[in-house]
Amino acid sequence: MINTMLFGAAPYVLLTLAIAGIIYRYTMSKYTWSSQSSQFLENRTLFFGSFPWHYGIMLILTGHIIGLIIPSVILGWNSAPARLYLLELTGLSLGFLALFGLLTLIYRRLTNVRVKALTSGWDVLVLLILLIQVVTGLGNAILYRWGSNWYAGAAVPWMWSVLSFQPNVDFVSNLPVVTKVHIFNAMLFFALIPFSRLAHFVVINPYKYLWRPYQVVRWYRPRTARTEHLVQYK
Ligand code: HEM
Numbered sequence: 001m002i003n004t005m006l007f008g009a010a011p012y013v014l015l016t017l018a019i020a021g022i023i024y025r026y027t028m029s030k031y032t033w034s035s036q037s038s039q040f041l042e043n044r045t046l047f048f049g050s051f052p053w054h055y056g057i058m059l060i061l062t063g064h065i066i067g068l069i070i071p072s073v074i075l076g077w078n079s080a081p082a083r084l085y086l087l088e089l090t091g092l093s094l095g096f097l098a099l100f101g102l103l104t105l106i107y108r109r110l111t112n113v114r115v116k117a118l119t120s121g122w123d124v125l126v127l128l129i130l131l132i133q134v135v136t137g138l139g140n141a142i143l144y145r146w147g148s149n150w151y152a153g154a155a156v157p158w159m160w161s162v163l164s165f166q167p168n169v170d171f172v173s174n175l176p177v178v179t180k181v182h183i184f185n186a187m188l189f190f191a192l193i194p195f196s197r198l199a200h201f202v203v204i205n206p207y208k209y210l211w212r213p214y215q216v217v218r219w220y221r222p223r224t225a226r227t228e229h230l231v232q233y234k
Pocket of ligand 1: 057064092098133137140141146151156182186
């Protein structure tokens, strides 16, 4: 029953929320699709957090997407033990790289006075969801080997069953709790995108930040009493 609710019904509620939210945000406030750069407030720790986080997580998500689209290729690759170890070791290293970056970003957001002044409850929630996602992802990889195999064999068929509107929770109902938290939390992550600074994840533009030279970004956002004092630093 609980499995049916979490993995048979909730995916549709949360995905509808995500799609409706994206359409609403696009129509109502088109120019706010940014992560609201705080680079002009603090740059050094941002650099050491942002690069490992974005490179680590984007490569891991690319792996998840490849597994979703062509699971047979992953299973074929994994059929030789050496290649399986290489894939798992790469995933694990990228996971730790992302965790290091994320912890650095969290530390910066909570300890730098100026950045903290601009951190809302939503931001803290987003960081918490991301932290849960990365820690449970690493939990999957470390506790339940070989994740890339059972991802292709259990999680991927479940995702396709949801995407084809014939949800089959049997694929995931016997997975460990850590994995279930990882999957459910991913859906929360997608539902939160339109309502938070994660919105920058949807637009293609920010990806060029990974290789273009740094520049200072200005926000499009009405001044409030809370942010007024920061204007003098520009
Ligand atoms: C927001 C979306 C997601 C993020 C950010 C994310 C992040 C991560 C991270 C950081 C890892 C550890 C690195 C690794 O060893 O590969 C991981 C592993 C894993 N994730 Fe996710 N994940 C997401 C969505 C999902 C979903 C939707 C599923 C399944 C339906 C899933 C299933 C797995 C599995 C099975 C592993 C273990 C892989 C292995 O051991 O090789 N993830 N994920």
